Amino acid sequence: MAPEELARAFAEWFGTGVSTEVTHGQLCADVTPYDWIEALTMAHDSLGCTFFDWLSGVDDLDLDPPGISVVAHLYSPEHRHHLLVRTRVPAADLRLPTATTVYKGANWHERETHEMFGVVFDGHPNLIPLLLPDGFEGTPLRKDFILASRVAKQWPGELAPGQSLTDLKPGRKRNLPPGVPAPGEWGPG
Amino acid sequence: MGVTDLPAPRVGLLPQVPKPMRFVLNWGRRYSLWVFNFGLACCAIEFIATSMSRHDFIRFGVIPFAPSPRQADLMVVSGTVADKMAPAVQRLYEQMPEPKYVISFGACSNCGGPYWDSYCVTKGVDQLIPVDVYVPGCPPRPEALLHGIMRLQDKIAAEEWGERGSPLPATEYPSLTRTPDGA
Numbered sequence: 565m566a567p568e569e570l571a572r573a574f575a576e577w578f579g580t581g582v583s584t585e586v587t588h589g590q591l592c593a594d595v596t597p598y599d600w601i602e603a604l605t606m607a608h609d610s611l612g613c614t615f616f617d618w619l620s621g622v623d624d625l626d627l628d629p630p631g632i633s634v635v636a637h638l639y640s641p642e643h644r645h646h647l648l649v650r651t652r653v654p655a656a657d658l659r660l661p662t663a664t665t666v667y668k669g670a671n672w673h674e675r676e677t678h679e680m681f682g683v684v685f686d687g688h689p690n691l692i693p694l695l696l697p698d699g700f701e702g703t704p705l706r707k708d709f710i711l712a713s714r715v716a717k718q719w720p721g722e723l724a725p726g727q728s729l730t731d732l733k734p735g736r737k738r739n740l741p742p743g744v745p746a747p748g749e750w751g752p753g
Numbered sequence: 754m755g756v757t758d759l760p761a762p763r764v765g766l767l768p769q770v771p772k773p774m775r776f777v778l779n780w781g782r783r784y785s786l787w788v789f790n791f792g793l794a795c796c797a798i799e800f801i802a803t804s805m806s807r808h809d810f811i812r813f814g815v816i817p818f819a820p821s822p823r824q825a826d827l828m829v830v831s832g833t834v835a836d837k838m839a840p841a842v843q844r845l846y847e848q849m850p851e852p853k854y855v856i857s858f859g860a861c862s863n864c865g866g867p868y869w870d871s872y873c874v875t876k877g878v879d880q881l882i883p884v885d886v887y888v889p890g891c892p893p894r895p896e897a898l899l900h901g902i903m904r905l906q907d908k909i910a911a912e913e914w915g916e917r918g919s920p921l922p923a924t925e926y927p928s929l930t931r932t933p934d935g936a
Contacts, residue, residue: 697837709872
């Protein structure tokens with residue numbers, strides 16, 4: 565099915581509750597968290613997307629409305645179309661029903677999204693950390709996660725070979741990458 | 754089964770091994786290093802290249818067929834050590850019999866390398882286990898590993914008997930304490 569046909573199917577099913585866009589020749593359908601499971605079930609049953617590829621999160625806490633977007637990539641082996649289903653879980657209540665009821669393969673993907681972004685998947689059979697070592701605190705793939713090494717040591721990549729940190733012009737304001745706090749903002753002063 | 758402390762290795766009745774014998778024994782040890790490759794990332798490919806016919810470290814007596822760490826003398830940590838992997842590295846190191854040696858191969862296992870600011874990468878395997886030789890590079894060429902192995906062999910050749918793997922602390926053998934210049 566062409567992306568436009570898929571978009572029409574989503575619009576018929578969810579009406580104004582869905583917004584769709586075609587990116588890179590694929591359809592990306594944004595649904596509300598309430599429609600999450602229904603959208604996946606519809607894609608599985610009506611659109612033939614029986615192959616679950618992956619599920620992950622995107623830190624959209626700096627957007628409006630703030631939240632963590634959860635994205636699932638689905639594929640139809642029969643009709644050979646790709647489909648991205650996306651929903652933004654509100655920052656105030658990071659909970660989403662588990663997709664394992666529709667796709668069993670979402671189990672580990674949801675565990676990873678849980679430990680990396682802090683989204684809680686309600687009804688997940690085994691929501692324990694998958695990749696992080698025991699006792700790890702924090703959600704490392706969020707933009708507000710502090711990289712402690714970056715606090716202790718300035719990013720050496722902005723130096724030319726043979727230059728030292730004192731050679732950099734002091735007046736220039738540097739753009740801080742995600743995970744790097746401004747000087748003096750974090751840690752022991 | 755309980756842990757038994759074995760006596761310090763010695764030759765005959767002498768607590769000290771005479772220098773010519775020490776030379777011969779160390780000479781034997783340095784050219785029969787059974788190596789165990791802790792390959793964690795792309796550096797492991799360079800290790801494999803070193804073991805193959807073009808570079809062929811078996812000609813230096815480095816034998817890459819240790820069936821497990823329990824039969825190995827040398828561990829080569831090649832690749833990125835993640836915090837999740839760290840307990841396994843430590844555990845396998847502890848399973849190796851004394852005397853044991855470690856080569857840290859590549860920027861990642863030396864200091865974290867390009868992942869120095871990562872939330873999950875150990876900043877150098879020397880935070881977990883003692884390292885004898887560091888081989889820099891990202892990844893190092895096989896020649897660099899050969900050079901590292903030769904430096905390790907020099908180190909073994911200069912060792913005093915009982916310096917490694919002795920259950921007694923080195924202070925009990927005043928003549929065995931290490932000097933900075935290795936003499």
